[in-house]
Amino acid sequence: MADLSPLIRALRLQAQACAAFGSAFSGELMDKAADDVEQGGPTLTVLAPWADQSTRAIITHAAPVRLLGAFHACALAGDAPALTAAYPAPGRPGDAQEAYAQARRLIEQRPAWFAEFMNHEPQTNEVRRSACLVGGFLTVASETGLPLRCFEVGASAGLNQLWDQFRYRLGDAGAWGEAGSPVVIETDWRGPPPPLDARVQVIERAACDRRPVDISDPAARARLRAYVWADQFDRLQRLDAAVALALAAKVNVETDDAVAWTAERAAPRAGAATVVYHSVFWQYMPQESQAALLAAINAHGAAASEFAPYAWLRMEPPPNDLANMELRLTLWPGGEERLLARVHPHGAEVKWGGG
Numbered sequence: 001m002a003d004l005s006p007l008i009r010a011l012r013l014q015a016q017a018c019a020a021f022g023s024a025f026s027g028e029l030m031d032k033a034a035d036d037v038e039q040g041g042p043t044l045t046v047l048a049p050w051a052d053q054s055t056r057a058i059i060t061h062a063a064p065v066r067l068l069g070a071f072h073a074c075a076l077a078g079d080a081p082a083l084t085a086a087y088p089a090p091g092r093p094g095d096a097q098e099a100y101a102q103a104r105r106l107i108e109q110r111p112a113w114f115a116e117f118m119n120h121e122p123q124t125n126e127v128r129r130s131a132c133l134v135g136g137f138l139t140v141a142s143e144t145g146l147p148l149r150c151f152e153v154g155a156s157a158g159l160n161q162l163w164d165q166f167r168y169r170l171g172d173a174g175a176w177g178e179a180g181s182p183v184v185i186e187t188d189w190r191g192p193p194p195p196l197d198a199r200v201q202v203i204e205r206a207a208c209d210r211r212p213v214d215i216s217d218p219a220a221r222a223r224l225r226a227y228v229w230a231d232q233f234d235r236l237q238r239l240d241a242a243v244a245l246a247l248a249a250k251v252n253v254e255t256d257d258a259v260a261w262t263a264e265r266a267a268p269r270a271g272a273a274t275v276v277y278h279s280v281f282w283q284y285m286p287q288e289s290q291a292a293l294l295a296a297i298n299a300h301g302a303a304a305s306e307f308a309p310y311a312w313l314r315m316e317p318p319p320n321d322l323a324n325m326e327l328r329l330t331l332w333p334g335g336e337e338r339l340l341a342r343v344h345p346h347g348a349e350v351k352w353g354g355g
């Protein structure tokens with residue numbers, strides 16, 4: 001019999017991560033999945049493709065997140081009413097014990113469906129990350145005094161391309177954005193405000209992803225929703241509002257690799273500040289691609305001028321620390337790198353100034 005301890009450890013780590021990032025219900029489900037594997041239950045059958053891997057590989061391949069997403073997809077679909085009834089709903093906490101009992105039953109009834117769902121790499125698009133990015137865009141607009149050309153790499157469904165059409169409530173720091181926007185983003189803002197009085201005009205926006213989520217496809221939308229943790233209704237509600245806005249605006253995400261696309265599409269141009277940006281994307285590229293993308297960005301930066309400035313804005317974890325995130329900006333000419341903020345991975349908190 002294979003050593004299942006790396007898998008069990010991965011599920012327990014995922015349980016801790018869910019709880020730490022505000023989803024107690026998902027955390028409980030992950031602990032119950034670990035218990036079930038320990039006791040020889042059916043959960044192992046759907047996790048079998050990852051069962052002989054190291055804990056690190058299991059987490060990197062997001063096997064626990066695939067399982068959580070599969071359960072939530074069943075709960076949202078409505079064709080497993082006992083599972084749906086045990087899931088949290090606004091005003092009603094979930095019953096993780098009962099939910100896992102129901103989910104276990106579904107694993108036994110629908111093994112092929114679970115295998116198919118979990119064969120996909122999980123893909124999310126976190127709209128509240130725009131609350132982290134917005135301070136960077138405002139900084140570029142304020143410091144260059146020019147309209148913006150915005151190029152997003154690793155854009156997933158492309159929802160954060162519309163960052164300037166959302167409404168941001170930044171606590172005591174103030175508010176910014178479209179007053180009547182259907183997408184309202186609240187974040188716990190610490191420190192001084194970003195330059196909220198900057199004049200912002202986005203004159204061009206484009207995005208790429210190696211595997212874009214096609215939000216015009218109902219199945220792809222359902223999958224995107226399933227990866228939101230079940231007791232985080234505000235995230236689900238924001239996602240739905242942003243999807244509706246993006247469909248109406250006909251946002252497009254080009255299917256391309258970030259390196260070639262950035263090199264070809266995102267060069268500086270006179271009369272505007274060109275911004276290449278990304279969030280929670282860097283770690284998914286192999287090291288050679290990271291080096292090649294850095295080289296492409298540096299080459300564009302070297303070609304920048306006062307009339308054609310170039311910015312690289314990113315919300316990513318520091319090296320070897322996937323739990324914390326930073327917002328960094330490099331602005332050419334000059335090319336000085338700045339830490340603008342330390343931020344929560346889902347954008348729930350922004351410590352502006354990095355404090």
Ligand SMILES: C[S@@+](CC[C@H](N)C(=O)[O-])C[C@H]1O[C@@H](n2cnc3c(N)ncnc32)[C@H](O)[C@@H]1O
Nearest residue numbers: 124125126154156209210211257258279281284
């Ligand atoms: C965790 S998601 C983040 C999506 C989005 N930026 C957000 O913050 O919600 C990472 C995205 O990067 C994309 N990706 C990974 N490597 C890529 C590459 N080399 N070129 C383009 N996209 C890539 C994935 O397909 C995925 O959509």
